[in-house]
Amino acid sequence: MxxxxxxxxxxxxxxxxxxxxxxxxxxxxxxxxxxxxxxxxxxxxxxxxxxxxxxxxxxxxxxxxxxxxxxxxxxxxxxxxxxxxxxxxxxxxxxxxxxxxxxxxxxxxxxxxxxxxxxxxxxxxxxxxxxxxxxxxxxxxxxxxxxxxxxxxxxxxxxxxxxxxxxxxxxxxxxxxxxxxxxxxxxxxxxxxxxxxxxxxxxxxxxxxxxxxxxxxxxxxxxxxxxxxKDDKTSLINCHVDKENGKDGLSKLVFPGGYFLVNQRNLAPLENVRIELKAQDVALALEKPVATSIANILGALVAKIETSKDTHCDVLLSVGNVSIWARITQQSASRLGLKIGSQVFALIKSAAIRPF
Amino acid sequence: MFNLTTIEIDAFYLTLKVAFFSVAICLPLGVITAFTLSRVNFPGKWLLDGLVHLPLVMPPVVVGYMLLLLLGRRGVLGSWLYDTFDITVAFTWKGAAIASAVMAFPLMVRAIRLSLDTMDRGLEVAARTLGASRTIVFLSITLPLSLPGILTGTILAFARSLGEFGATITFVSNIPGETQTIPLALYNFTQIPGDQTPAIRLLTISVVIAFAALIASDLLARKVKNRLGTKFEEDQ
Missing domain, CATH: 3.40.50.300 (P-loop containing nucleotide triphosphate hydrolases)
Structure with missing residues (x-):
């Protein structure tokens, strides 16, 4: 040290x-x-x-x-x-x-x-x-x-x-x-x-x-x-590449709490990677959407809501042991009736996830 | 034309000998002085700087006379040298070498110092982060990288010594076979009215030496340049 x-x-x-x-x-x-x-x-x-x-x-x-x-x-x-x-x-x-x-x-x-x-x-x-x-x-x-x-x-x-x-x-x-x-x-x-x-x-x-x-x-x-x-929020999550990797060209990145499907082929199985996820790329839903193009749907609990002076607010989600930020409009937040402890689904397009 | 007279042969060898020893005195002292001036900060640095440059701005005759006062048989240092080591420098070829060295010294120091001043000192710091002591850094980084400056300084000092006249004639006089270098011999011949051939022959010898020195230095400089890898290719 x-x-x-x-x-x-x-x-x-x-x-x-x-x-x-x-x-x-x-x-x-x-x-x-x-x-x-x-x-x-x-x-x-x-x-x-x-x-x-x-x-x-x-x-x-x-x-x-x-x-x-x-x-x-x-x-x-x-x-x-x-x-x-x-x-x-x-x-x-x-x-x-x-x-x-x-x-x-x-x-x-x-x-x-x-x-x-x-x-x-x-x-x-x-x-x-x-x-x-x-x-x-x-x-x-x-x-x-x-x-x-x-x-x-x-x-x-x-x-x-x-x-x-x-x-x-x-x-x-x-x-x-x-x-x-x-x-x-x-x-x-x-x-x-x-x-x-x-x-x-x-x-x-x-x-x-x-x-x-x-x-x-x-x-x-x-x-x-x-x-x-600027006041962007970013989530960094450490994952490892699943050993059953490469189905349909998507990689499966496992983290404590679930997994992400990512558009990236060249990831070696079991390799540790870190992903960056911008808050504005995460959408929320109260019910699990059935017919959707979005590949990543994660069950989450609302841990914190930060309201900004602007029209948006940042919602901190707990997914297993991992925290993910989502940025939605204040209007959406009140429409969904979000409170601390609410059960939601985080929707993330695989293209929005950048693995390193 | 190529049958040289004794005077010419003597003057030729003496000139080379004096220039060689002059450079031999200048080089180590020049490197140390240049390094001190470029890298070390101490009170009174301006004084050392001024002292080094004096011979460059003073009339050579004055320098020669100062040397005579200092190093002559009855001079402050001269008498001590004579009493302790039985060494006489005044009116000998050794004195001629010293006079040439003093006159050439500022040129040598300036060339080396320029090289040290313009060198990327970050390289020395980098070497120290790799575990090299100051001494190792000096020997393996500073010295090799200032080689172009050292080479230039050496050539300048050598050339200055070949042509030294004023300080030499004042300090050690014009003694054939002992202190009569080519410039002094040439001066002698030009003082004698009549046939100009002896003077022109010496002139030719002088030109040949100068050319040979230039060519040699050019070859050396090329070698150093290659070694330092100065041919930069930008990677754009």
């Missing part, structure tokens, strides 16, 4: 942080540019020295202003993937990968595994200047991992890439997260990356933490809504 408490003051930027980050899964630092996301990981990695504070990672003290401890960058045992890759231009891809590996404590390294995982096999002898943006970033990720870090910091590793390259890299990061079990701290201002990768979410604005916690809690918090300048 990382426990960080520090103050940074630079030019007209002031940052005051007190935060604990778990050492499992991916923690995404999310916020607008200038909010201090990168400063935060630069402080943790020792690139920026705070004016005061106490930073501990596991049993190691990285920084302690009271006892004048400031562990140098190279002794902190962290991996850092920079936005611009920062591959060493005078070294081949393999020499870049080996740079940190040679100095890592555990030399029983997984070089072969990582090279395969990141698809770097064909690139080993190439110079960074001959690589595409995506290839460069994959190499940078491999290089950081092979240095055997206890934490992996990623500073918007996809920001410099175009849409197609982003789609090329994101699955790799998801696989890394799943296979390597290295805790990741990921800086981003893209909701897509948050939704896809985050287990924990930290919201930053103007050098302060607005909110932090489990992704499922923070994703619908008012603070995120303010940050994004």
């Amino acid at each position: 990382i426990s960080a408490e520090f103050v940074v003051e630079r030019d007209d930027f002031f940052m005051d942080i007190k935060l604990e980050i778990p050492s499992t899964g991916a923690t995404v630092l999310f916020g607008p540019s200038g909010s201090g996301k990168t400063t935060f990981i630069n402080v943790l990695s020792g690139i920026i020295k705070p004016i005061s504070g106490l930073i501990k990672v596991g049993n190691a003290t990285f920084f302690d202003s009271e006892n004048k401890i400031n562990l140098p960058i190279e002794k902190r045992g962290i991996g850092y993937v920079f936005q611009d890759g920062r591959l060493f231009p005078h070294m081949s891809v393999e020499e870049n990968l080996d740079f940190g590996r040679k100095r890592s404590h555990d030399k029983t390294s997984r070089k072969k595994e990582i090279i395969e995982l990141l698809g770097l096999g064909q690139l080993l002898q190439r110079k960074p200047s001959t690589l595409s943006g995506g290839e460069r970033q994959r190499t940078a990720i491999g290089r950081a991992i092979l240095s055997g870090p206890s934490f992996l910091f990623m500073d918007e590793p996809l920001a410099a890439l175009d849409f197609a390259r982003k789609q090329e890299i994101l699955p790799y990061i998801a696989i890394l997260k799943k296979n390597l079990k290295i805790p990741i701290i990921y800086v981003s201002h893209q909701m897509e990356e948050v939704v896809r990768l985050a287990d924990h979410l930290v919201l930053l604005e103007n050098g302060k933490i607005l909110n932090h916690g489990q992704i499922f809690d923070v994703i619908n918090s008012p603070s995120l809504g303010t940050l994004l300048g």
Whole structure:
């Protein structure tokens, strides 16, 4: 676990942080540019020295202003993937990968595994200047991992890439997260990356933490809504792909409380996936519709109703252990006579469900 | 034409020897000084910066005379060198090398510093996040990446040393076989009225050395460029 408490003051930027980050899964630092996301990981990695504070990672003290401890960058045992890759231009891809590996404590390294995982096999002898943006970033990720870090910091590793390259890299990061079990701290201002990768979410604005916690809690918090300048509600649900997959081209995604049928063929059976479901894509009915094109009809209980200043209201549904938001008009809500505890059916088109 | 006289042969070898040792003095000191000026912040940095650049803005004769006062047999440092190590630099080829080195030093430092200043320092930070100490970072990242600047500095310093005249003649005089480099020998010949052939022969030798140095440096620069992989292909 990382426990960080520090103050940074630079030019007209002031940052005051007190935060604990778990050492499992991916923690995404999310916020607008200038909010201090990168400063935060630069402080943790020792690139920026705070004016005061106490930073501990596991049993190691990285920084302690009271006892004048400031562990140098190279002794902190962290991996850092920079936005611009920062591959060493005078070294081949393999020499870049080996740079940190040679100095890592555990030399029983997984070089072969990582090279395969990141698809770097064909690139080993190439110079960074001959690589595409995506290839460069994959190499940078491999290089950081092979240095055997206890934490992996990623500073918007996809920001410099175009849409197609982003789609090329994101699955790799998801696989890394799943296979390597290295805790990741990921800086981003893209909701897509948050939704896809985050287990924990930290919201930053103007050098302060607005909110932090489990992704499922923070994703619908008012603070995120303010940050994004809209009040959309999104449900994130962890599912696994059913083993009887692929009937009629639809995949069956099982979650505690039921299953979704999704328009996606290439999902491997038993794979864990996360789905994103926007509240406006969920409709409600009091009785189970019989003749309908809608593939997903889930029995649910109304847990909460949030009325907005607009004409709509957001209804929080309990489906088994899972919460799903539905956005309907206030007029519909009163027509259906919705109250907390009402039994309803949630209607979701399979095309509205986006699995990652 | 190609039967060189003793004076010419002496001047030829002496010029190369002086330039070689001048660069040999300049190079390590230049790298350290440039690195200090580019990367380290300390009070009085402007003073070091100014001191390094002095020979560039002062008349060479003044530099030569200062060297004589400092390193001459009765100079502050010179007498100490003579008493302790029995070394005399004034009026010897060693002195000529020192005079050339002092004159070439600012050129060397400026070239290396430019390279260090324009280098992506993020690469050094990246290397440290990968577990490399400052020393390792300097040797494996900073130094190789500033190689173009070091090369340029070396060539400039070498060229400056080949042509050094004012400081040399003031500090170590114009002694055939000891301190008489090609420029000094050429100066001698031009002072004698009459036949211009000896001067023109020296001029030719000088041009040949300069050309050879240019070609060698160009080949080296190409090699360094390839090694650093500076041919960027944008991936759009």
